[in-house]
Amino acid sequence: MHELTLLYGVAEKVQQVVKENGLEKIDAVVVEVGEATAVVPEFLRDGYSVISDDYDFLRGSELIIDVIKAVGRCRSCGREFPINECRGICPDCGSFDKDVIAGTDFFIKEVRVMET
Numbered sequence: 001m002h003e004l005t006l007l008y009g010v011a012e013k014v015q016q017v018v019k020e021n022g023l024e025k026i027d028a029v030v031v032e033v034g035e036a037t038a039v040v041p042e043f044l045r046d047g048y049s050v051i052s053d054d055y056d057f058l059r060g061s062e063l064i065i066d067v068i069k070a071v072g073r074c075r076s077c078g079r080e081f082p083i084n085e086c087r088g089i090c091p092d093c094g095s096f097d098k099d100v101i102a103g104t105d106f107f108i109k110e111v112r113v114m115e116t
C-alpha cells in the first residue's frame, strides 16, 4: 500500500505547518487526488485512521479527499475529454492516443484548523 507512504509524507508536511504556526492540533487535511494517479481514495481514508493516531496533532482529525477528474487531450483531433467516462477513447475520433492533461497529481490543498 503506497497510500501509507503518501500519508506519512502528508503527516510530515502538516507537522511543519503545525510548528510554523504554533498550533497544537488540526481539524482536517484536504488533499487533491487525481484520477490518473494510482492512489485509491478508500485506501487513503483507511490509512489515515491508522496513521492519524501516531501523531498528537492529527489525532481525531479528518481527511477530506477531493478527487480531480482525469482529462485527456486527443493527439489526433485535439478534443479534450474525461478519460474514465470515455474509457480512454476519444469520443470524437475513437483514438486511444492522448496526452493526460489533468488528474495526475496528489497534493495537500489545505490544512484546516478550528478557530478558537
Ligand SMILES: [Zn+2]
Pocket (backbone or CB within 6 Å): 074, 075, 076, 077, 078, 079, 090, 091, 092, 093, 094, 095
Ligand atoms: Zn480525437
